Amino acid sequence: MVGNFFVKNYAALDGVCSKWLCDCVFFGISFQITKIVLRLYHPSYYRKEFTEEQMYERNGTLTLVSSATAIANNLSVQFAPQTKTAQTIAVIHEGYINVIPVYNSEIRAKYIPCVESGTKPRHVSTSVTQVMWCDVKRHQLLVVASSLGVQIFDEDGRVCKFSHPCVDMPDGGGNFARGLALIGHDMLCVGNSSGTIRIFHIPEDLDPVVKIDHKQVHKKAVTDIAASVTGGNLVVTADDSGELSLWRLERELHLVSMFPTFRYPCTSLKIWEGFILCAFGSGHIRVFGTKTLSLVCEVAAHARWITAADLAPDTGYFLSVSEDSFVKVWQISKRDGMVSLKFSAQVQDNLLVGGKFLCSGGEKFCVSTYESCNVICYCA
Amino acid sequence: MLNEKFLIQLFKPQTVYNKTALRKLFEDLAHASIMRLDEASMDKLYDLMIMAFKYQVLMARQPLELILITLNHVDAIRNFVSAPALQTQIDKTYTMLMQMYAHLSIGEMQNVKYSLLNFLQGHRVRVSVFLRHKVQNTDGTFVIPTSGPVPAGCEIPGCIRSFDPDGIVCQTTHFPAGGEYAAACEPGSTEMHGNRGTDLGCNIYTVPATTDMSPMNTYYGNNNPLENIGAVGNGAKYQDLEADEFLLGKEELNLLMAQLLGSQAEQKQGFGSKEIIRLSLFGLGEEKESNPTLQKEELESKNFIRIDARTRTSTAALEKVYDEMTMQNEELQQDEDKEQDLLDLLDSMM
Secondary structure (H helix, E strand, O other): HHHHHHHHHHHOOOHHHHHHHHHHHHHHHHHHHHHHHHHOOOOOHHHHHHHHOOOEEEEEEEOOOOOOOOOOOEEEEOOOOOOOOEEEEEEEEEOOEEEEOOOOOOOEEEEEEEEOOOOOOOOOOOEEEEEEEEOOEEEEEEEEEEOEEEEEEOOOOEEEEEEEEEOHHHHHHOOOOOEEEEEEOOOEEEEEOEEEEEEOOOOOOOOOOOOEEEEEEEOOOOEEEEEOOOOOOEEEEOOOOEEEEEEEEOOEEEEEEEEEEOOOOOOEEEEEOOOEEEEOOEEEEEEEEEEOOOOOEEEEEOOOEEEEEEEEEOOEEEEEOOOOOEEEEEOOOOOOOOOEEEEEEEEEOOEEEEEEEEOOOEEEEEEEEEOOOEEEEEOO | OOOHHHHHHHOOOOOOOOOOHHHHHHHHHOOOOOOOOOOOHHHHHHHHHHHHHHHHHHHOOOOOOHHHHHHHHHHHHHHHHOOOHHHHHHHHHHHHHHHHOOOOOOHHHHHHHHHHHHHHOOOOOHHHHHHOOEEEOOOOOOOOOEEOOOOOOOOOOOOOEEEEOOEEEEEEEEEEOOOOOEOOOOOOOOOOOOOOOOOOOOOOOOEEEOOOOOOOOOOOOOOOHHHHHOOOHHHHHHHHHHHHHHHHHHHHHHHHHHHHHHHHHHHOOOOOOOOOOOOOHHHHHHHHHHHOOHHHHHOOOOOOOOOOOHHHHHOOOHHHHHHHHHHHHHHHHHHHHHHHHHHHHHHOOO
């Protein structure tokens, strides 16, 4: 019937041609209708109405030598000193550290065992808790916190320059160091399982490394430590019982304020532009002001334990990863500490244990998963 | 297994057991009865145990749930056991558990959870019951649900609150959180007996009463199918395999009563399905000595039926049984006669 319509109006066309034209029109119309229907009912279209178009996209995976262990903050990044681009990442597996290149495949992947310096035991029974690269004067150092205490290696992780057991109760077992931060340019802050902090001064030649302070800051094991980058020598510490304290370092640590406890511990801390950013085991992100010493903003961010968080200092982007398998990127306002959501993605069935930005502007980041050798990268 | 000496050793603070020792312990436990398993079956049982426990640890919404899971295990053991000496052992286990773990902070419990997860890292065996209920993927990893209640003390994600320096909320904004989470439930009880608030640690093989296994038909009204299974505390919805056996036994007893009583049973149909039928086989005299009060109550109860086997009943089946018995008696007598003849023979020979 419709074919007749075409034939009538375009007398020059023969039967076959008109049928083909008919099919095209029908196809075109049905395609448009399908697009409209999908636009109304497809879930990803729905999401577009609420948030801006997805800010980041998955951009490949990096492969580790062995799978990531379940511990908090289980991903660290080494930045090249001059260019500030990410060179390698480190992910912990029990008593070993996976170090793999990010972009440059010419850099060899390393699998570093955490052992007492000078020994080569057949079975590595230590547990590494945290790994951090830091720039001290001319050197880039790899600092490792573990059940052996703290160890400072050169940037390759080969030569151990310094180690300290960081033990307060030699007779109780199960001691470990956890919580690493660099204060200023040459002061390393290390927490431990008894709730104490040791501050070491690292000189030009890396020798001798001297302990300049040792203080009991908490009742339970330290979970994380952060120091302000822009000076003021502010240090914030948190422990397993949910305590959160702010200190100032002037020859020794002085307590500035203890924040109210929220029962769930804070797993990851950052200080930026006068604000303390904390990610909690209850799934909350809280922002405290360093001047007002009060809670500025509270976000019900995740439904489960937040295992790691990171901050991009140039833009104020804040990354959080959680056991609920979600990774979320937030924006902290420099002016008033208010938080807004920029990006959210579910990494299906992945218990995320680490996440870090790969550049100071926050355009790239990657996340690590429990029991997986894959580190998933995202790019804006 | 819950011997006090063993428990004292077990509860000493120590690092996580190594895998070979745990496997050996498990084998010893499995062979403690007369059951014998070959290598392949032992492997399968061990893998099943490891994967089920890994599932429980992974699915614990917050670290203190590990204590509730362990208490579910202890409750299940308590249900298997009837001897009072063993019940005391279980009570002691409970006390030691609570002494060890009840005072730990959430952060310390999270360290325990991570130690367990790291011990179980690498085990990726596919378990058919988990695959069937879609809580495990085909590569062996477990599904992490994005729905269900948030743990106690947590909030449904989606809210940003700003505070003024006095601590008063001055602005609230919302954002799409992803997932469909529900508000936290009451935390489970850690008393010696109580509702633990979680199905993790309960029997995963209890059969639901309805065959409807659709994901919509769930405990919390969310999409977690496995919470259907093992919902021992869920009352009317499900029944145990054990309850099935009990009903079967009841039916058999009812059949026996029908045979013994013949027509009388029909009059006494008001037994109901809830009453327990007891047979006392040895006459009133013996029972009076052991349990005088109970006997009196039974005599006064209308449901007490006396069956006297000396009087013949009209049931054909029972008649047949009687006849068979008398035959045996005659045979016995013949044997006795034979013996006497032999003795006589011996005497006569002497």
